[in-house]
Amino acid sequence: MPPDTSPLPRVAVIGLGSMGFGMASSLRRRGLNVTGCDVSADAVARFVAEGGQGAATPAEAARDCDVVVSVVVNAAQTESILFGEEGVAASLPQGAVVVSSATMDPDIVRRLAARIEAGGWLYLDAPISGGALRAAQGELTILASGSAAAFAKARPALDAMAAKLYELGDQPGQGAAFKMINQLLAGVHIAAASEAIAFAAKQGLDLRRVYEVITASAGNSWMFENRVPHVLDGDYTAKSAVDIFVKDLGIVQDMARSAKFPVPLAAAALQMFLMTAGSGMGRDDDASVARIYARVAGARLPGDDATPESSV
Template sequence: MSVSHSVSTPRVAAVIGLGSMGFGMALSLKRAGLEVLGADVSPEAVARFVSEGGRGFTNLPAEIGEAEIVVSVVVNAAQTETVLFGPEGIATKMRPGAVFISSATMDPAIARRLSARLEANGIHYLDAPISGGAARAAKGELTIMASGTHAAFAAARPALDAMAAKVYELGDAAGLGAAFKMINQLLAGVHIAAACEAITFAAKQGLDLEKVYEVITASAGNSWMFENRIPHVLAGDYTPLSAVDIFVKDLGIIQDMARSERYPVPLSAAALQVYLAASGAGMGRDDDSSLARLYAQLSGAQLPEKAE
């Protein structure tokens, strides 16, 4: 089946997955004037979205056919495939010519396969991983690394404009956006591990950690992840904004991709072991800055505790 190239001004969008990122993205779409359907398995997340004026569902809504744009912000490729083609999948319920914006981090080969399968149903597929965190999602200031056909970009444009400060158009084939995201995740995962290793090493030496943060963020050793994550450690607050298990998944994907290419990735492989250790120690659903807690447990270093 050929995909329709007709584009009209969208009135209704849907967001599948109302977690820390998806919730902000849904609110950004509402601010842009769209009616937004929001779906999540968590009744609390759905209730929160309804309180903001959205239409909420704890399952994949039959009303999905109303939406010209569907944004999927689930955890991984398996969940994305279930959303589309599972027993209650939306692929056969979406209107022809609508666009599915896939924001889950996944292997590029899987993105290509999902795209081909969905476009055979007359639906556009935009491979559009995201970066920026929950705060930027809520402000509509994400970075989106997107690839897909010209028609997919055209259909998705109102949502991209609402959700992102920067949209990188990386090519006309699904999988390119996913590949760029994996390069980002390699760096992000290694940088977080390095930041947590460094701040806990500083604690082991008895340094003033607030002063370490001040000095390093003004020095060459700084990174975006050090600047963003170490305040969690200083506050002793490991409420998950980005969980340890996300990098267990993402660095695992990188290992699989690298192995298939016979390409060595020793730094990300070492970082993966630290995330695995933290997850195995019961921190998998905690903030990824919890790697500092793991280093503290291994070394006897004392980190700040959360104020009561």
């Protein structure tokens, strides 16, 4: 078979936050022509300084593009950058594909996909997992669903961004449903890890030894191993914010209520994230749930001056 000599697609990345910036950088490193757009002019300037192109609006970014990768926070932002004033729909060429990576209710995904496809474009439902570091390394996990044509059009961009690409069906919304199962587990595991490490603090245990023992034992989880170091270092700079799980576990609750399916563990975890956000830590790292447990119980965590002295 002769080598593929077709030109690489032009890509617009809308949303240059911690995930989107890394994704845009990964695309650029693979030789794709990438334009970045964000509400933060500083984020756009940073991408341009690293060799990319910048745009002030989604419409400007999408002009003449083959692929638009949307990496915004939620459904409302996705709809705005697609169909709002100066949105992608104002300039995107016919036949181009929108790769939407926001975590959303599958019903909303299906509605947005129908609008895109009615306009003569393709839509790939492609929520992501892996965190900012893996995004920057081009090693995300992408949970995608959509038509064969959408996958084919987006393939060069997907290959540049993902270490694992799961093709989960031919209808938008299926990828979103898979992502919500992941988010249910992730949220419950973060809450459980936070509960455990704060309980260990209440017992007066050496928290670094707790971490060493648990990560070598059956009680370990990916979230315990990943998030508890933030607690040990007293560093709650957001890598994944509390508010993300307020949103995502809220979607899980809505989906479960609609399906008349009980999700008591997810419901309890959501209350802990809500309590943490309500205490002013919504934009802090989601390991901040441990701080709420500690403050309620009178335990002290490293670097958190708001927690009173442990009574142990």
